[in-house]
Amino acid sequence: MKSILRNVSVLAIAITMLTGCEATKNANNQQKGSVIGAAGGAIIGAVIGNNVGTKGDGGALGAVIGGVVGGAAGNVIGKRMDNQAKRIEEEIPGAQVERVDDGIIVNFDENSGVYFATAKYDINAASQQTLNGLSTVMKEYPQTNVLVVGHTDSSGAAEYNMTLSKNRAQAVTNYLTSQGISAGRFTTQWYGEEQPKYDNNTAEGRSKNRRVTLAIVPNQEMKNEAIKEAGEGQ
DSSP: OOOEESSSSOOOOOOOOOTTTOHHOOOTTTTTTTTTTTHHHHHHHHHHOOTTTSOOOHHHHHHHOOOOHHHHHHHHHHHHHHHHHHHHHHTTTEEEEETTTEEEEEOOOOOTTOOOOOOOOOOOOHHHHHHHHHHHHHHOOOSSEEEEEEOOOSSSSSHHHHHHHHHHHHHHHHHHHHHOOOOGGGEEEOOOSSSSSSOOSSHHOOOOHEEEEEEEEEEEEHHHHHHHHHHHOO
């Protein structure tokens, strides 16, 4: 499934991100699953940023993430993803973890466990420790796929920033696969400086825009099992 998607945006609703919020404070998606049946646009808005829907093919990332499962099956998936989000928090104290629709959003910026030296994209020792914790949870929950998205701030040339965000996102993907996570679970995407979430006119905003975001979503096997468990299959 591993693929590289460029210049993609989505005609969907972007959500307001709650930076640093614990998954357990937002994690009642077990119940939300019984009433939500729309496409997973909120997840896409969470990993991309502020400029969703401005250009490109609106369906490509949606195809990767898939739609939100409703009904009793959505309740089953919500419970499983709630539990996985809690495990990530246990393995990575202080991680920025949020439950959105059927997915889990994990944000890594310069203050949250995975960071890069200026103009570099190698995974340093501290970042390795964080990603080792994440890989532990991913092995416990094999029925999920992962979208890894890289971003930069607006400093420097746009073309350089695009390449840097690509290299950083791929470095995260490559490290996780080196820990024994199947490459087929990953899709890697990058946007350079094009999709800021914070104000690039401030040092704090630029720091937060230098980020790699992961969206962890249920794969088709989990969805099929949830439908069967909920008694909604044929």
